[in-house]
Amino acid sequence: MTQQDPSTLPTHPDPGQDPGATAEPSPARAVRLRVPAPLCLVGLFLVVYLIAVCTPFGQRAENALLSGYDAKPAWIYDWSGAVYGSSAMPPLEQTAMPTLLVGIAVIAAVTLVRRCWWQGCAATGIVVVTLGSKELTRMILPRPDLVDAHVSLIEPSFPSGHVAIPAGLALGATLIASPRIRPYATAAGMLWLAVTAGAVQATYHHRPSDVLGSTLLACACYSLATRLLPTADAPGAMRHPRVLPAVALALSAAGALLAGARDDSVTQSLVFAAAAFLCAVLFWFTTARGPAHTTRRTRPKH
Numbered sequence: 001m002t003q004q005d006p007s008t009l010p011t012h013p014d015p016g017q018d019p020g021a022t023a024e025p026s027p028a029r030a031v032r033l034r035v036p037a038p039l040c041l042v043g044l045f046l047v048v049y050l051i052a053v054c055t056p057f058g059q060r061a062e063n064a065l066l067s068g069y070d071a072k073p074a075w076i077y078d079w080s081g082a083v084y085g086s087s088a089m090p091p092l093e094q095t096a097m098p099t100l101l102v103g104i105a106v107i108a109a110v111t112l113v114r115r116c117w118w119q120g121c122a123a124t125g126i127v128v129v130t131l132g133s134k135e136l137t138r139m140i141l142p143r144p145d146l147v148d149a150h151v152s153l154i155e156p157s158f159p160s161g162h163v164a165i166p167a168g169l170a171l172g173a174t175l176i177a178s179p180r181i182r183p184y185a186t187a188a189g190m191l192w193l194a195v196t197a198g199a200v201q202a203t204y205h206h207r208p209s210d211v212l213g214s215t216l217l218a219c220a221c222y223s224l225a226t227r228l229l230p231t232a233d234a235p236g237a238m239r240h241p242r243v244l245p246a247v248a249l250a251l252s253a254a255g256a257l258l259a260g261a262r263d264d265s266v267t268q269s270l271v272f273a274a275a276a277f278l279c280a281v282l283f284w285f286t287t288a289r290g291p292a293h294t295t296r297r298t299r300p301k302h
Helices: 027-034 036-052 056-065 093-114 119-141 162-174 182-202 208-228 242-262 266-288
Strands: none
Touching: 036 056, 036 208, 056 208, 056 266, 093 119, 093 162, 119 162, 119 208, 162 182, 162 208, 162 266, 182 208, 182 242, 182 266, 208 266, 242 266
16 A cells, blocks of 8 residues: 655645635735735824924924025025026926826826726826825924924924925826836836925925925825725736836936035935935835735636
8 A cells, every 4th residue: 555645635625615715814814915005104104203393303303404594505406496587397386286287187198098097096096195185284283393493494394295296196107107118107206206305305495304204195195096996907016127126226316316415515415315215215115016915715617
């Protein structure tokens, strides 16, 4: 009589289990698979707010970065719209609203051309909810004066509206782009976000926590939208050329450094560039992987 390897023996299903059904995770595990990313991003948003805005240490550290009160030493000053008769880089100064309207129109046009109705609605929702949540959080999250700061430094600025526009629009464009174009749309969005985040810091319009807060809000909206999409319409894990991530991150780092640079302080330039580059990194990791969908019960066809 021959002996058989126990690992090759067929396993017997539990009594009462449908033999034609695949294993389905428990409801508790299904919830864990669907909600962590949005909750983690919102949690990070609150952590940034509590540390940077609600502690004396955070307020002193960020107020010290705005000690000059002069935007002219910023390298990107000529493109900030502050110079008389100059054109601002979108979405700075007066270009903010036109940039938002053109971006929503582009999302609608791509949705019509590709007939990706669910993705188009989700992309528009990302933009609207990002800007809406930015306004709501700015109203309900106070900025207490804990360090007797100058009157110009106690106005609420968390999170940044200028950064919320490119973050929401770029994430929406990434969602509706075709799989072949999506990696390049992501790289372009990263660069735009990094340059905008660096520029608003170098010109003393916003603090590092402001740009990080808006980016975290936009990424949370994107992560939630992809999980609410039907499985067939949700974006999968993004496939891209091998060198693209390195090139995209390098360009974002260069853009953040140039946009955040100032003539009068190396320390400020490096801090502004680091915060702007971190925004680009958050953007990349949010879009790099598709949402985790739970396994559904299936029956074999006879």
